[in-house]
Amino acid sequence: MQSVVLAEHQYTTCTWKVHGLACLEIKKIIEKISKIFTALESARPRCKSGLQALCSLLKCMEKCELLFRHCSESSKLYLAISGEKIILRCERICYSLELCLSKLQDMVEPKLAAKVSQIVDYIRSVVFTLDPSEDEAGRVLLALLHQDIKASKFAKLEELKAFNFAASRLHITSPLAIVIEKRSIRKLLSKILDTDPVKKKILNYFLYLVLKYGKPTKQQDTESIEGDEDDVFDSLETPLKFKNRHLSVLSSSSSVPSFNSSLGDLNLQVDNVSIISSDAGSEDGFDMIQEKSKGFSCIPIGPNLFILGNLSVLPWAARRKAIEDVKNELKCDQESHPFISTSYVNPVFKFLKEAHQLGDSGAKRHGVELLLMFLKECRSSKTDMPPLPKGVMSDLSLFLDSEIAEEALLVLQLLSCQQHYTHEIVISGILLFLLQVIQDPKSKHHNMALKVLCNLSAHQDLAHHMIYLGFIQDLVPFLDELLLSGDCVKILQNLCAIEEAAAHFVENEGCITSIGELLELGKVEEQEHALEILISLYYQREEVREILMQDGIVSSLVHLSGNGSCKGKLMSVELLGLLNSVPDDCSQACSLSDASQSAKW
Incomplete structure (x- = not known):
């Protein structure tokens, strides 16, 4: 048991x-x-x-x-x-x-x-709480249901505002997310049948909203009339029966004892710290306290770390020596890492840029290794990384084609997670460099390049550029490599959420076949990513059904439906159901008919 x-x-x-x-x-x-x-x-x-x-x-x-x-x-x-x-x-x-x-x-x-x-x-x-964004979306939807608006073929401003507000809060904005939401609603409808008329009515109304307002092409057309999202929330009154429910929420204390205890074992002297009042905003107040706490009685780690703040006034030889000493000191003293300030990141990057201009290979090596230490510490401590100087990606692209290429790729991997740098990445030519890396069979950096691309593909604007540059075709061979297939299939999953990508998957011979092979040979996570790709492509391109049937993927789906992970079983069963369904033209006609019928409830 x-x-x-x-x-x-x-x-x-x-x-x-x-x-x-x-x-x-x-x-x-x-x-x-x-x-x-x-x-x-x-x-x-x-x-x-x-x-x-x-x-x-x-x-x-x-x-x-x-x-x-x-x-x-x-x-x-x-x-x-x-x-x-x-x-x-x-x-x-x-x-x-x-x-x-x-x-x-x-x-x-x-x-x-x-x-x-x-x-x-x-x-x-234990105290149970609702996520604020989800709570807001729920209240707006409940208020909309309370209005009992009749279905209509014409767009209604109340519905449009409420749906857009809820969709943004619940992340139902991409084409794939909309497809999944439609599918989820239809699954619920098929389960309840006529056993719960109220629930059925609500689900039909939600399906009606998604079908009517969930098309990505309409989002741009309605931007001019969406207005402020706060207006949506204020204009929709919550039904009375939901107003009296009081949920317990986590509260923060501004007392000195509670603040001191939250600092763990640092034992900072905070008697004279001025705690920011709640009027100033809890997040801003805590950030200010954190910055101030760095100057209190922490254990010193030597003068070299603090000299980084005035690095630019030193002669080059002294700067080079300071960078090397700090790097070596931090390598030997792991206990010093919690006291690293994010303010040190910019001076080190400036030093690295100057070392490159001077052609000082040793200084470049020390600088990039220290920069990596600081960036990794920011990530591990969940500290907000300060924006690096403008043009950082253009400078980084120069380092990628030098003797510190591997370290530069590690820096790029850390920075590529942030939306802040997407525009600079496009204009810097980094995407073209990464394309050359994966196209070169002799390159030593395939693994790092794929990890960077995995982060970049998660940003939709960069994913579009990757599709136009032809990354899909060049990524396919990595699906057959045991150590690289995981990152590769994740990239392809991110790309397939974009409508224009579907044609590239179908046109590139062997792409879908290689993805299908992961259902049998891949790890659990790779199998799940592959299933999501195939389901997404099935909904976007009619010819995918024929390809899946011809390439014998059905047997792998049958196996996974009984032996895969929980998520894998569900998706396998769903895809098997789609492959065994009526031809696409009939299915589409039925779907449109059902949608029309559902809207009349």
């Missing part, structure tokens, strides 16, 4: 479409219980009440699994309006788990009972 429990709860936050905060809290509880479940089962007393408590605990954990699945597979729009219900459901689950554990606590040996007691205390301390 315990094997079922421990194997089932594998959902992560990225699989939950909505209500990830609540699901994450439940997941933490389940993980704690799973660690002692085997011990509970082994130590259970041979009495009826003990067995009943253990069985009840298992049923509660299965309810958690159903909750995770619901938040992973359901419609985002419907999940958003179900926020209050999800919170109540989580609270009921926690109460049941607490009750079962409390019963078992009195039936096991003291050491195990103490562990059970800790979990019970943790459950009692």
Whole structure:
């Protein structure tokens, strides 16, 4: 019995479409219980009440699994309006788990009972909250439903504003996201049939909204009349029955003791720190405190780190020596890393640029290695990285074709995650350099180039450029390489969300076949990415169905439908259903007919 429990709860936050905060809290509880479940089962007393408590605990954990699945597979729009219900459901689950554990606590040996007691205390301390963006989207949608607007073939401003607001908050903006949302709503409709008329009416209305306002081509046409998103929220009054619900929210304290304790083991002297009032904004206030705290009684790590602030006034030899000393010092003293300030990043990059201009290879090596240390520390500490000087990508493109190419690619990998640099990346020629790297079979940097491209392809404007430059054709060979296929298929998944990419996938011989082979040979994550690509292409190009059938991918889909991951099973079953459906022209006619019928509810 315990094997079922421990194997089932594998959902992560990225699989939950909505209500990830609540699901994450439940997941933490389940993980704690799973660690002692085997011990509970082994130590259970041979009495009826003990067995009943253990069985009840298992049923509660299965309810958690159903909750995770619901938040992973359901419609985002419907999940958003179900926020209050999800919170109540989580609270009921926690109460049941607490009750079962409390019963078992009195039936096991003291050491195990103490562990059970800790979990019970943790459950009692949990507070469930709604993500603010999801909550806002749900309230706008509920207000729209409350107006009971009749379906119409003409666009209505209230519907348009509300849908655009909710779609932006719930990330239903890309063509693929819209397709998935339509599919999710139709799945829900097929399950409820006529058993729940109210839910059916709501789902039909949401399907009507997505079909009517969810087409990407209409987004640009409506920008001039969308207005301010805050106006949408203010203009739609929440139904009365939802106004009195008060959810517990996490609150922050501005007291000196609580601030001091939050700093962990640094033991900073904060008696004279002026805490910013809440009127100034909690985030800005905390940032100011953090910056001030760097000047307090922290353990010094030597003068060289602080000299970076005045590096430009030193002679070149002294600058070179300072950079080398700081780099070596940080390599030897890992405890110094938490005291690295983001203000040191810009001086080091300026030094690196000057070293390149002077042709000083040794200085370039020391500079880029120190820059990497600082950038990695910013990422690991989740500190906001300061924007580097204007033209940084043009300078970085010069380093890519030099003796520090590998380190420069690592820097680019860190910076490429940020939307801030996308325009500079386009004009700097970095994309063309990366294209040359992957086209060169003798290049030593295929792995790093693919990791950078994986980050870049996540930015839609850069993904468009990658498609026009012909990256899809040159990426296909890497699908057959064991160590590179993971990043490659992730890039292709990002690209296939763009409508223009579908033609390139179909036109490049062997592309879909290679993607299909990952269903059999790839790792779990690669299989899931491949399935998402094939499903997306199926909806975008009619000829994909014939290619999938001819290349024998069906057998791999059948295997995955019974032996894949939870996500893989669902997508395999869905794609098998599509491949076994009626011809595309008939299917499209039926779909349009159904959509028209649904809008009349």
